[in-house]
Amino acid sequence: MTPFCGESRQLAGAAGVRIREIVAGDEDRIAELLDGLDATSRRRRWFTGAVDVRRAADWAAHPERCSALGLVAFAGEEELVGHAVLVALADGRAEVAFEVAAPWRHHGIAGTLLRRLIEEAAVRGLHEVHAEVLPDNADMLAVLREHGPHTESRAGGVVTVSLRVADEPRRRSGGCGGATAPRPTAVTE
Ligand SMILES: CC(C)(COP(=O)(O)OP(=O)(O)OC[C@H]1O[C@@H](n2cnc3c(N)ncnc32)[C@H](O)[C@@H]1OP(=O)(O)O)[C@@H](O)C(=O)NCCC(=O)NCCS
Numbered sequence: 001m002t003p004f005c006g007e008s009r010q011l012a013g014a015a016g017v018r019i020r021e022i023v024a025g026d027e028d029r030i031a032e033l034l035d036g037l038d039a040t041s042r043r044r045r046w047f048t049g050a051v052d053v054r055r056a057a058d059w060a061a062h063p064e065r066c067s068a069l070g071l072v073a074f075a076g077e078e079e080l081v082g083h084a085v086l087v088a089l090a091d092g093r094a095e096v097a098f099e100v101a102a103p104w105r106h107h108g109i110a111g112t113l114l115r116r117l118i119e120e121a122a123v124r125g126l127h128e129v130h131a132e133v134l135p136d137n138a139d140m141l142a143v144l145r146e147h148g149p150h151t152e153s154r155a156g157g158v159v160t161v162s163l164r165v166a167d168e169p170r171r172r173s174g175g176c177g178g179a180t181a182p183r184p185t186a187v188t189e
Helices: 027-035 039-046 053-061 109-123 138-147 167-174
Strands: 017-021 069-075 079-088 093-100 128-133 150-155 158-164
Touching: 017 079, 017 109, 027 053, 027 079, 039 093, 069 109, 079 109, 093 109, 109 128, 109 138, 128 138, 138 150, 138 158
Parallel strands: 093 128
Antiparallel strands: 017 069, 069 079, 079 093, 128 158, 150 158
């Protein structure tokens, strides 16, 4: 279990956003977040606008059912403004996905969630994290591409962006600049 799992960690920055692992009782607030996503966001997240939000929230609120890791971002004490999940696959890779409430986008929340998920993937011995992204989802592609070295493939109208996990510990301990250094955001630990 990584230090951030199961605890709240205050994130600096104007928004005062904090990130913690999902706990029992988060389901309703996750459902509120997902319910608030507009049609474009739903299509970008689930590749369909006809998602069953309550079912998606139930799945998201119980990552332990599939040995996944779920993180939530809070503004203040109550407002759940972001969610991310890492689902480990059998081959040492993991898939990640994100939702951030529209008013809270472009504050680095997804980027911070991605970094936390990759740290956890390293702890779990996973070697690669990837996300499947629709080509018009510029923000998600930017978050993944700006994280660091990556590869991309495209099939069936979906872009798969893959990030190597093996570089993460080196990057964190090295403290060097370059392509893999964390970029400045309004949301920092
Ligand atoms: C895609 C999504 C998760 C991105 O969330 P986000 O919190 O806005 O992402 P970030 O803020 O980390 O980064 C997104 C953009 O903000 C920029 N950004 C990061 N920190 C920033 C800051 N402090 N100030 C301004 N912009 C910032 C990023 O560089 C990127 O901008 P760019 O495209 O101009 O390079 C969000 O738009 C969303 O929920 N979309 C709908 C669901 C979805 O598409 N999910 C992904 C499916 S895998």
